[in-house]
Amino acid sequence: MTNFSVSEENYIKSIYHLQQDTHTVNTNSLAVEMNTKPASVTDMLKKLKQKKILQYEKYKGFRLNENGKKIALTVVRKHRLWEFFLANNLGFEWDKVHAIAEELEHISSQELIQKLDNYLGNPSFDPHGDPIPDKHGNIPHLKQRCLAIAPINKTLIVSSVTNQTAEMLDMLKHYKIKIGSSLKIIRHFTFDGSMEIRLLKNAACVISDPVAKNVFVHYD
Amino acid sequence: MTNFSVSEENYIKSIYHLQQDTHTVNTNSLAVEMNTKPASVTDMLKKLKQKKILQYEKYKGFRLNENGKKIALTVVRKHRLWEFFLANNLGFEWDKVHAIAEELEHISSQELIQKLDNYLGNPSFDPHGDPIPDKHGNIPHLKQRCLAIAPINKTLIVSSVTNQTAEMLDMLKHYKIKIGSSLKIIRHFTFDGSMEIRLLKNAACVISDPVAKNVFVHYD
DNA sequence: AATTATTTTTAGATTTGTCTAAAATATATT
DNA sequence: AATATATTTTAGACAAATCTAAAAATAATT
Structure with missing residues (x-):
C-alpha cells in the first residue's frame, strides 16, 4: 500500500465524510470543508487520481474508490481511537479531543494502533458516539436515531450528542446523561414535547424537547 | 513563543544532543546526525538564527541559546513521555519505542503532554533510562556511570543500556537485568574483567566485561 | 437558444525544505 | 609561509502544497 502524506490523508478523510450523503x-464543497481554495x-x-484512490473526471465531480475508502477508514479509525483515549484515559x-486527534490520526505505525485498540479494550464508539471501524475497516452498525423520536419502553444507549455547547453539557451532567448511558423512555407529554425517562437504576426524570432533539441513541 | 515546524524541531533536538559534550x-556532524546534506x-x-534560537557565526560553529534549549527540552520531554507510554502501557x-516517539514528539498540544505526564504518574526516566525533563525543563539529575567502573558494594539502579541489539537484550533478559533493577557489585575478577553482582533478592551471578561496559547505572 | 452566472480548471507564482555543484573559508602539512 | 585538504557556504534547481488571477466548462435564466 502506497504511503500518503498528512495533506493527502486529510483530503481523503474529508472526501470520505462528504460522499456519505x-x-x-x-x-x-470540498474546498469549504477543508478550509482551502478550489484551485x-x-x-x-x-494527484489522488494518479494514485488510483479516486474516481474523477474533469468538471464531473469525484468520489473515493474502494482503495480510497479503505485508506479513509484507517484514518477515521485512528482518529476515533485517539479521541477515545484522550477522553476516557x-x-x-x-469538545477538546477533536483538535488533538486531528494531529494524532497521522501517526503512521500500524502496530501502535493495534496495541492502542487493545489497551483501550477495543471500544466501538468514540466520545462523540461515532462508530470506530475495526482493523478490517468494518463499522459497527447499530440503529441510531434521535431520542425525540426513539421508541418508548425499549432500552436505549446514548450514542452521541450533536449540540456540544457548554450549556448543553452542563445540562446533561445534571441529568447524569453521558455517552454509553442506558435509558428508557417512559412517556411523552404532548403539551410541550417533553418526555419522562429513566436512567438505569436512577429515579425517573423529565427532559425537554430541545434536549431530546440533540441526544442520539442506539438500540437493536 | 514562536511556532516551530517538525523539521525545525528535529534540528533543534539534534543540536541539543550534540552540544551536550x-x-x-x-x-x-549535524548533517551526519540528521541524515542530510551540509548545505x-x-x-x-x-532560519534558526533569525528566529533567535541559535548562536551562530558563519564558519565558526553554533550552539543553542537559552531559548533554543528550552524548546529542545520540551521536545525531549514529549519524546520520552511517549516512549514511557509505549513501553509501559x-x-x-x-527497541521499538524510539521510532514511534519520533513522530509523537511533534504533536503540539501542551495540555495533552501535561495530562499524559499525570496519567503516567510523572515518571522520571524513560524505558532507555534517560531522564524525562519536567514541565519547567528541569532534568532529574542522578549520578550515572558505566557499570564496568561503578563503585563496589553500593546500591546501583540500572538506568540505561547502550547496546540494544537483540543479542544483548536476550542476555540481559537471562540475567533478569532491566531498567530500574537494583543491584550491587560484589567483586571484580582481574583475569577477564568480569564481575560478580547480586540483584536485589536474587542469587549472585557473574557478568562479563563487554556486558558491563554497555550497562549504565544510577546511584547517589 | 442566447446570455449570464456559477463552478472548475489552468497557468504561473510562492513558501518550505531539500539537493548538487561550485565557490569561499578554515585547517593541516610540508 | 605556501600549498593542499577539509569544511562550510552560496547559487541555483526541484518537489510538495498552497495561492491568485484568468480561462474554460457547466448550469441557470431570461
Missing part, C-alpha cells in the same frame, strides 16, 4: 462530491483542491484531485472533555 | 557544534544544515541554521519492547 451525496453520491458525488464537488470541488467547492488547491483540483491540484490534489489530480486522559480525562479530556468531549 | 562539545561546546560548539559543526555543520558536518541543508546551513540553510536551516540561518502499550507493552512495546524498548
Whole structure:
C-alpha cells in the first residue's frame, strides 16, 4: 500500500465524510470543508487520481474508490481511537479531543494502533458516539436515531450528542446523561414535547424537547 | 513563543544532543546526525538564527541559546513521555519505542503532554533510562556511570543500556537485568574483567566485561 | 437558444525544505 | 609561509502544497 502524506490523508478523510450523503462530491464543497481554495483542491484531485484512490473526471465531480475508502477508514479509525483515549484515559472533555486527534490520526505505525485498540479494550464508539471501524475497516452498525423520536419502553444507549455547547453539557451532567448511558423512555407529554425517562437504576426524570432533539441513541 | 515546524524541531533536538559534550557544534556532524546534506544544515541554521534560537557565526560553529534549549527540552520531554507510554502501557519492547516517539514528539498540544505526564504518574526516566525533563525543563539529575567502573558494594539502579541489539537484550533478559533493577557489585575478577553482582533478592551471578561496559547505572 | 452566472480548471507564482555543484573559508602539512 | 585538504557556504534547481488571477466548462435564466 502506497504511503500518503498528512495533506493527502486529510483530503481523503474529508472526501470520505462528504460522499456519505451525496453520491458525488464537488470541488467547492470540498474546498469549504477543508478550509482551502478550489484551485488547491483540483491540484490534489489530480494527484489522488494518479494514485488510483479516486474516481474523477474533469468538471464531473469525484468520489473515493474502494482503495480510497479503505485508506479513509484507517484514518477515521485512528482518529476515533485517539479521541477515545484522550477522553476516557486522559480525562479530556468531549469538545477538546477533536483538535488533538486531528494531529494524532497521522501517526503512521500500524502496530501502535493495534496495541492502542487493545489497551483501550477495543471500544466501538468514540466520545462523540461515532462508530470506530475495526482493523478490517468494518463499522459497527447499530440503529441510531434521535431520542425525540426513539421508541418508548425499549432500552436505549446514548450514542452521541450533536449540540456540544457548554450549556448543553452542563445540562446533561445534571441529568447524569453521558455517552454509553442506558435509558428508557417512559412517556411523552404532548403539551410541550417533553418526555419522562429513566436512567438505569436512577429515579425517573423529565427532559425537554430541545434536549431530546440533540441526544442520539442506539438500540437493536 | 514562536511556532516551530517538525523539521525545525528535529534540528533543534539534534543540536541539543550534540552540544551536550562539545561546546560548539559543526555543520558536518549535524548533517551526519540528521541524515542530510551540509548545505541543508546551513540553510536551516540561518532560519534558526533569525528566529533567535541559535548562536551562530558563519564558519565558526553554533550552539543553542537559552531559548533554543528550552524548546529542545520540551521536545525531549514529549519524546520520552511517549516512549514511557509505549513501553509501559502499550507493552512495546524498548527497541521499538524510539521510532514511534519520533513522530509523537511533534504533536503540539501542551495540555495533552501535561495530562499524559499525570496519567503516567510523572515518571522520571524513560524505558532507555534517560531522564524525562519536567514541565519547567528541569532534568532529574542522578549520578550515572558505566557499570564496568561503578563503585563496589553500593546500591546501583540500572538506568540505561547502550547496546540494544537483540543479542544483548536476550542476555540481559537471562540475567533478569532491566531498567530500574537494583543491584550491587560484589567483586571484580582481574583475569577477564568480569564481575560478580547480586540483584536485589536474587542469587549472585557473574557478568562479563563487554556486558558491563554497555550497562549504565544510577546511584547517589 | 442566447446570455449570464456559477463552478472548475489552468497557468504561473510562492513558501518550505531539500539537493548538487561550485565557490569561499578554515585547517593541516610540508 | 605556501600549498593542499577539509569544511562550510552560496547559487541555483526541484518537489510538495498552497495561492491568485484568468480561462474554460457547466448550469441557470431570461
